[in-house]
Structures are given as structure tokens and as C-alpha cells.
Amino acid sequence: MSPLRMAQARLRISFFLVLVVFFSFFVRLVFVQAVNAQDRAHQAARELNQTVDLPAPRGEITDRNGNVLARSIDALDLVVDQNLIGDPKVTAELVAPIINASTTSVQSRLTGTRKFVYIAKDITPAQWLKIKEAIALSNSGKPMSKRIGGFFTERGFKRDYPGKTLSANTLGFVNSEGVGGGGIEASMNSLLSGTDGVLSYSSGKGPSIPSARQSLIPAKAGTNVRLTIDRDLQWITENAIASVAKKTRAQSVTAVLMDPTTGEILALATAPTFDPNKFNVTKPNLLKIPAIEEAYEPGSTGKVMTFAAALQEKLIGPTTIFQIPDKIKRADRIFNDHEPHPKWKLTSTGVLAKSSNVGTIKIGEKMSEETLYSYLTKFGIGQRVNMGLPGETPGIFSKVDKWSRSTAPTVAFGQGYSLTTIQATSVFATIANGGVRAVPHIFAGTSNQNGHYTPKVNDSGVRVVDEEVAKTLSVMMESVVEEGGTAPSAQIPGYRVAGKTGTANRFNDKCGCYSGYTASFIGFAPAEKPRFVMSITIQDPKGIHWGGYLGGPVFKEVISYALKSYQIAPSGKLSDPYPLDAATLKKREKIMAAAEAKD
Numbered sequence: 302m303s304p305l306r307m308a309q310a311r312l313r314i315s316f317f318l319v320l321v322v323f324f325s326f327f328v329r330l331v332f333v334q335a336v337n338a339q340d341r342a343h344q345a346a347r348e349l350n351q352t353v354d355l356p357a358p359r360g361e362i363t364d365r366n367g368n369v370l371a372r373s374i375d376a377l378d379l380v381v382d383q384n385l386i387g388d389p390k391v392t393a394e395l396v397a398p399i400i401n402a403s404t405t406s407v408q409s410r411l412t413g414t415r416k417f418v419y420i421a422k423d424i425t426p427a428q429w430l431k432i433k434e435a436i437a438l439s440n441s442g443k444p445m446s447k448r449i450g451g452f453f454t455e456r457g458f459k460r461d462y463p464g465k466t467l468s469a470n471t472l473g474f475v476n477s478e479g480v481g482g483g484g485i486e487a488s489m490n491s492l493l494s495g496t497d498g499v500l501s502y503s504s505g506k507g508p509s510i511p512s513a514r515q516s517l518i519p520a521k522a523g524t525n526v527r528l529t530i531d532r533d534l535q536w537i538t539e540n541a542i543a544s545v546a547k548k549t550r551a552q553s554v555t556a557v558l559m560d561p562t563t564g565e566i567l568a569l570a571t572a573p574t575f576d577p578n579k580f581n582v583t584k585p586n587l588l589k590i591p592a593i594e595e596a597y598e599p600g601s602t603g604k605v606m607t608f609a610a611a612l613q614e615k616l617i618g619p620t621t622i623f624q625i626p627d628k629i630k631r632a633d634r635i636f637n638d639h640e641p642h643p644k645w646k647l648t649s650t651g652v653l654a655k656s657s658n659v660g661t662i663k664i665g666e667k668m669s670e671e672t673l674y675s676y677l678t679k680f681g682i683g684q685r686v687n688m689g690l691p692g693e694t695p696g697i698f699s700k701v702d703k704w705s706r707s708t709a710p711t712v713a714f715g716q717g718y719s720l721t722t723i724q725a726t727s728v729f730a731t732i733a734n735g736g737v738r739a740v741p742h743i744f745a746g747t748s749n750q751n752g753h754y755t756p757k758v759n760d761s762g763v764r765v766v767d768e769e770v771a772k773t774l775s776v777m778m779e780s781v782v783e784e785g786g787t788a789p790s791a792q793i794p795g796y797r798v799a800g801k802t803g804t805a806n807r808f809n810d811k812c813g814c815y816s817g818y819t820a821s822f823i824g825f826a827p828a829e830k831p832r833f834v835m836s837i838t839i840q841d842p843k844g845i846h847w848g849g850y851l852g853g854p855v856f857k858e859v860i861s862y863a864l865k866s867y868q869i870a871p872s873g874k875l876s877d878p879y880p881l882d883a884a885t886l887k888k889r890e891k892i893m894a895a896a897e898a899k900d
Contacts, residue, residue: 356457357495360523362472362485364532365565365745369463371472371486371577373523376423376459379432383413385451392449395439399431400424420452422477423459460486462577468535470571470590471528471690471743474580482580483588485526485744487691492747495523527745527754529565534558537862538568541855542837546572549842549851555591555722558859559834561730561825564739564759566688567833567863593686593693596719597819597840600805601656601787601848603715606728607665608653609774610676613766616667619777619879620648620886625660632706636662636714639804651881654780656787656802658714665713673709674701679765680728681738682720689744696720716805726836729801729823732778733831736771737762775799779828779876781849788849791824791856795871796864799831800824800856802848807841817841822852826860827872833863 358373379400386392393408400407400421410420432452440448460475473484481490498520542554558568571591575583589595611617625645628637638657645657652660665673678684683698698718699708711717723741731738739762746756766774778799782791787802803821808814823836837852845851863869880886 355498355500355518355520356479357497357520358458358522359460359475359479359495360493360525360747362493362526362528364528364530364535365567366532367527368532370468370528370530370532371460371462373458374461375426376457377426377429377454378422378457379420379424379429380453380455381411381418381420382416382451382453383411383418384416386411387447387449395435395449396420396432396452399428399435423457424454425459429454460577464532464536465576465578466574467532467539468528468530468569469574469577470588471530471569472577473691474577474588477581484590484690485528488689489526489744493523493526496521522750525748525750527748529567529743529745530569531567533866534859534863535568535570538570538859539572539574541858542570543572545837545839545851545855549839549844551839551843552841553591553595554840555595555836555838556855556859557592557722557726557836558863559726559730559741561733561831561834562739564727564730564741564762565745566741566743568859569743590690590692591838591840592722593688593690594721595840596694596696596721597838598716598719598805598808599725599821600715600803600819601658602725602729602801602803602821602823602836603718603720604653604656604661604713605732605774605778605801606677606680606682607661607673607713608649608777609680609732609766609770610673611649611664611667612770612773613676614668614672617649617664619650619773622883622886623647623649623652623660623663625652625657625663627659629659629662631662631710634707634710636710646883648880648882648886650777650780650879653777653801654783654786654881656781661714662710665709670701670704670709673712676765677712677718679738679763680731681724682718682728684724686721686723686727686741688723688742693723694721696724715803719808722836722838725821725823725838726834729825729836730834731765732771732774733799733825733834734762734771735768736766737764775825775828775831776876777879778824780878780881782824782853783878785881786849787847788822788824788853790849790853791822793826793857793861793864796826796869797828797872797876798824798826798856798860799828800853802852804846804848818846820846820848820851822848822856824856824860826864827869828876829872829874832867832869833860835860 361369362371363369389408389411392411393404397404397407410418436449471484473486474482475486476482481487499518538556538558542556546554554572556570559566569592575587625647627642628635636658638659647660683695685693685695696719708717727741740760742759744757746754748754778801779797780786781800782788782798788800791798791800801823805819806815807817807819809816820839820842825831825834835856837855839851880889
């Protein structure tokens, strides 16, 4: 072939190849711009437009005086690009001690090729500073290929409880997802949580372009919640019951301190308790709120409802005389007083002061079963208080048509039904409040980020017994804390105190049987114009298990502090107690008759 023809052949081949290349570009262009245009546009948007979530801080939880019980503080999430970690083992040994993690777990998170891996959440700014300083020190003098890099942080918030165990069971906790997992944190999660914000901006594949268009939806902080709790009263209450729990080796000790006129809960304490800052290492049973979740048979503290009903129905007076043996048979059961005794001749007040089961049964028998049932219902037995805390139980109280022949006498002295510590406290608060039952509550109101406070509107009280009946019963209850009563240890010098002890057989769910005891004391002061009602419930104490012996001193310690803290004046006049027995009553009647004759 001639040179000319060879050149023409090469030219035709070259031209053909150029056509093939141009055709390939044309096909690709059509595919990108027509066939796959939408996907390419989305990909470009993802690369050029960045979106960052802006976390919202949860609202604060405060006590009645604005003292912070729970808050959100700045926290950082530590993140790493695994591709920039030269030696995961060395790096883990450097970082792990700073974030209080094991070297092995950190090393596993550093190893791989992922560009975004969480190493630790909720580290403090101080920890991040230490990490940067440690890395800088380690990198000093090393060649670029040997240096540690790839660490960065995401800003967020961490839930903090400055009082640690203070009010822990009431407050609850916030889980790793930022959701309330117990107590107020759970029941008011929607109020407290706020709304996260979003920042969107345009950028290249490098640093953000300063002039790029931005779109900001700011985060909206959660609403602040104010409780009726008094931080100082809560602290002293928790300390007092912790001592009893330790001394008695009890399963639990619960205390409630309430203002009887408003129903406000001033302290709600449990021992043992937990630290919500470390909820993830806490035993599940310690996360509960026993005051509303744990129902028990009250025992003798329940007798006050039987006395209130009999007084209201005018079936007894404070000095009505009863013959009291130490045991009595009703239906197929024999009921005993707490210890053997010769036949007593007691007044109604004496029956209450000595906490006689037999005497209370006789008083209960003066009314029908339906009447007894109706009064306990009026006091709130068998009904939820609805305090706005999770897990509340109404207790157990069967209707009259399901009672056996021995149920009424059992109910009369405080067994055969179950209630919670909150319900029991409410019963005594009703008597202290002149016969009106104020609804117990712990939620005071809310405030927004501008400080505007909105108080909660609470239900009005419901009258259960007449004011005169409540006053009479209150004076009768003062004999319980006097010498000859079951709780002289609850006396407070200078103040009149009314109360009642309780020691009941305790039902054990594990065996489905009765084992151990529930000991309790509930009282109020000053008795003539009550400002504070307090209940102490000790579940399964080991050794001595009398409610007056265990609960009386706790009541005295806490209420003495509360009276001084709130500057409540001492009782100006001591009460004129009702006689406890027939002999004392007769002696008083003779004295009064002689005085009238002299006049």
C-alpha cells in the first residue's frame, strides 16, 4: 500500500475514534441531564447544603422557692473519623482515662474506616479541653504521619441533678435518648423537653462559605416546672428516714410532709434511694416512688376513720365507756389486742390512745357495714390521688357486697384493705383541716424562658366530716402522744401534737402470705391549728417494729425543724385531754360537780 493510502486509512480510523468518544460523551450527557437529572440534583444538594440539628435544653425543675433540683448543662458528644487515627491502641490509652471509659471499648470504636463514630456522649467542656491538650502533647515533635487526629465534638446538653439523691424518686431521670424515664421527668416530659432547632447552610466540599445562604430555626427551650417541695424540709426528711432505714434494716422507709390546708406536698422522701446522675447503674426497684406505688394494710392508723365515722354519726362521744377484753370472736375469727391485758374499762379516747383492736371493733359495730364503707370512701380509700406522678396505685378496697362476715371488724381496725402512704397522709390531713379533704399535689406551676409563672389551678376541697367532729377527734388523738399513749416520743416541747401509731401484719407478694410488719406514725402540729402533717411508713423493719417507737422520733425531728423554719408560734394553751378510762372520768366528774356546787 502506498504511503498516501496508509495515511488516509489512519485518518479515517482516527476520525472514527473521535466520533466514538464524542458519542460516548453525548450519551453520558443525555443520561445525566435527562434520565438521571433528579438524582444528580439531590446528590449535589446533599454535597453543597449542610443541615445541623440544634438541641434544645430541657426546662428546669425547681422547688417552691426556685431552688434548682434538675437542670440542663452544656455537654459535648465526642466523635471521631476512624480514617485519621494512626494507632487506635495508643490513642485509646490516651483518651480512655479522660472520659472514664475502658481502653478496650475506646480502642474498638477507634478501629475501622468509618468517618463518623461516637466515642462518648455527654462529656464536659473540661474533658474535651484535656483531650485536646493530651493530643497536642502527644503530637509534639512527631512527623505528620504519626500524629493523632480526627477528633471533634457535637454540642448538646446533659441533665444534671445538683442535689444528687435529693428528691431523686420524685424527680426521676432522663435516659440516653433525652426522654424522661421516671418521676416528674417522665410525667411532664412533653413540657420539659422543648423543641430542637435546625441550621441549614450552603458550602463546598471544604470549609463553609461565609457568604453562603443560611436558614435557621432556633431551638426552643423546655418549660420550667415548679414543685411544691421545700428543698430544706426535703433534705432533713431524707436524712431522718435514712437513719431509720439503716438502724432497722427495713426494706424501705417512706415519709410525706404535707400542708393540710392546701394539700401541697412539702417533702416526699424514700430510703434507700438513688442518684439520678447515675441512674444507669441503679437497681430498678430503687427507681420507684413507694409513697404512691406501694400499697399496704395500714393497721391502727386506719382506726381514725372508724372513729371519725362513729363521731359524725353521733354513735359515740369522746368519753363513751367501753368494756374491753384482750380478745373477741367475730364470725370464725378471734381478734386480739397487741398484747394480753385484763379487762379494761376505757373511754373512746382511751381506746384510741391504747390502740385497742377489740375496742375499735366494738365502735365499728355501732354502724352498718355500708356506713363504714361510705366513710372510708369519702376519705379517699380505693381511689387514686392523681398527683401527676407515674405508677400510682389506688390500693385495694372491696365493695360491701364482697365482704365476708369477718371483713367489717377487720376493716374497722385498719386491715382487710390497702392504701398508699399518700392516701394515709391525706386521711390525717383531712382531720387536721377541719374535716375538709384537700387534694394532695406536688406540681405548683410552670414558667417560660421569660420568667412568666403560671400557677396550677387545683381542685377545691371536699368536706368529709363536720368541723366540730374533726376538732373533737384531734383532741382525742393528742392523747396518743401523751404518757399512757403509744407515741410519747413524738412530743414536741411547747407545741400540741396529735397523731396515731400503726403496726400491721405485712402481706408479702413473694410468698403470697403475711410475713413481717408495716410500722407507721402519722401526726400533725400544732394540733390546735395544724400547719404540717407528716407520715412515716417503715416496711419490714427487723427487730423492734412498733410504729410509735420507730416513727415518733422522726416526726419530732422533722416537724420541730419545720415549725422553727416557718416561724410557727408555740401553742399558747395546752389541751384539756379527755379521760382515758372510767375511773379517771368518774374522778373528773366528781371534781366538776364539787366546783359547780361551790359556785
